[in-house]
Amino acid sequence: PHAKPLVTVTRKLPDIVETRMRELFNARLNIEDAPLSREQLEKAVAESDVLVPTVTDRIDADLIGKAGPKLKLIANFGAGVDNIDVDAAHQRGIMVTNTPNVLTEDTADLAMALILAVPRRLTEGATIISEDNQWQGWAPTWMMGRRIHGKRLGIIGMGRIGQAVAHRAKAFGLSIHYHNRKPVNPGIEEELEATYWDSLDQMLARMDIVSVNCPHTPATFHLLNARRLNLMKPEAYIVNTARGEIIDEAALAKVIEEGGIAGAGLDVFENEPAVNPKLLNRPNVVLLPHMGSATIESRTEMGEKVVINIRSFIDGNPPPDRVLPGDV
Ligand code: 8YV
Structure with missing residues (x-):
């Protein structure tokens, strides 16, 4: 059996999602919910198999350049992926997924x-x-x-x-x-x-x-x-x-x-x-303070989607919400 993948989540997610992530992955969660510093993000991409960022994280080409050999998936918690340099990720062989439809x-x-x-x-x-x-x-x-x-x-x-x-x-x-x-x-x-x-x-x-x-x-x-x-x-x-x-x-x-x-x-x-x-x-x-998807239902389903994307990827199946460079 493979070791559980190290999944770093940059922000606090609904409890039910975090519980599921703890069961399935070696989940490094952010219980305090303070946005990660640049140094913390660099450490996360250097060490993790999967990064789960949100709209508040800038995953630019420079940060992606610091990714370690294990990082293979950036599973965004959010539909918009303008926080991620999808081209740079793609060039390094890192897949990007998002959470459309549910919100x-x-x-x-x-x-x-x-x-x-x-x-x-x-x-x-x-x-x-x-x-x-x-x-x-x-x-x-x-x-x-x-x-x-x-x-x-x-x-x-x-x-x-x-x-x-x-x-x-x-x-x-x-x-x-x-x-x-x-x-x-x-x-x-x-x-x-x-x-x-x-x-x-x-x-x-x-x-x-x-x-x-x-x-x-x-x-x-x-x-x-x-x-x-x-x-x-x-x-x-x-x-x-x-x-x-x-x-x-x-x-x-x-x-x-x-x-x-x-x-x-x-x-x-x-x-x-x-x-x-x-x-x-x-x-x-x-x-309004960026509340479009701020319902218990949407935020929970967004988290569930993140989990599904990560699991599919790990099982070697195409994740349902893959984002390709041409999409953005
Ligand atoms: C989130 C959003 O609040 O999904 C999006 O694109 O703007 C919102 O649902 C936020 O982006 C989550 O990262």
């Missing part, structure tokens, strides 16, 4: 929650009461937001999460528009009554709400830059539950400050946990 519905729920929250001023209204009840009473013209029903939603990135957002938004009476590298299959387009825009610029100029649902790759870094943000209507809103880097955050803050768009709902930021100070304390900006 799709929860992340789409959070995007939909922001699509509702920003135009209808939910956090603004909630704060007025919850901070020592500042409510002076009902009035006909007070707390008027903007209607969702009948408006146009432009989805950037029509993958699993983008489609799940589209289904929800359609039920709320929004018309669905999307920009993607290529149109989705006609059956899906028909079901969603979705309109494909080959030109992102043209779509942005026409939408009432824009939802960012694409991965962060070199091609999507600052996809929404100052020029593109300025194409949007002053009445339009933007929601991002994907990755902060897709939007030029400083440019967004400026456009909001200048009234170039009506508001934003952001779950992700360029330099987490830092947030551009110009975005703070604005009633038309709803900020």
Whole structure:
């Protein structure tokens, strides 16, 4: 029988997942949950058979260069793999896996929650009461937001999460528009009554709400830059539950400050946990601390997926969620 593989997990995971990992692997867990230092990460890649990082770890080419001969798998806890240099790993013969699908519905729920929250001023209204009840009473013209029903939603990135957002938004009476590298299959387009825009610029100029649902790759870094943000209507809103880097955050803050768009709902930021100070304390900006997949169910199932990917790999089978360099 082979020795159990040394699996280093960089952050605390749900108990049930850690218990399973202890049973199956020689698991080096992070019970304290303090993010590993660079030195600790270097030690982990030098010694482990498998590394389980999260979005808070930078697994770049330099770190991968320090991998020991045993390291054969980086099993990311998370769907997005922009924290990992997948090319560098591939070149060294290290496989990368992720945890898609299980977080799709929860992340789409959070995007939909922001699509509702920003135009209808939910956090603004909630704060007025919850901070020592500042409510002076009902009035006909007070707390008027903007209607969702009948408006146009432009989805950037029509993958699993983008489609799940589209289904929800359609039920709320929004018309669905999307920009993607290529149109989705006609059956899906028909079901969603979705309109494909080959030109992102043209779509942005026409939408009432824009939802960012694409991965962060070199091609999507600052996809929404100052020029593109300025194409949007002053009445339009933007929601991002994907990755902060897709939007030029400083440019967004400026456009909001200048009234170039009506508001934003952001779950992700360029330099987490830092947030551009110009975005703070604005009633038309709803900020959340990267909570898209933060349900007990998603985080548990993400951990279970990590375990399945590691086990498949060790048993010599192709892991279900392999990420290839061409995918990113
Ligand atoms: C996680 C995510 O919070 O899966 C992703 O890409 O952004 C979230 O589910 C985080 O990335 C886990 O590493």
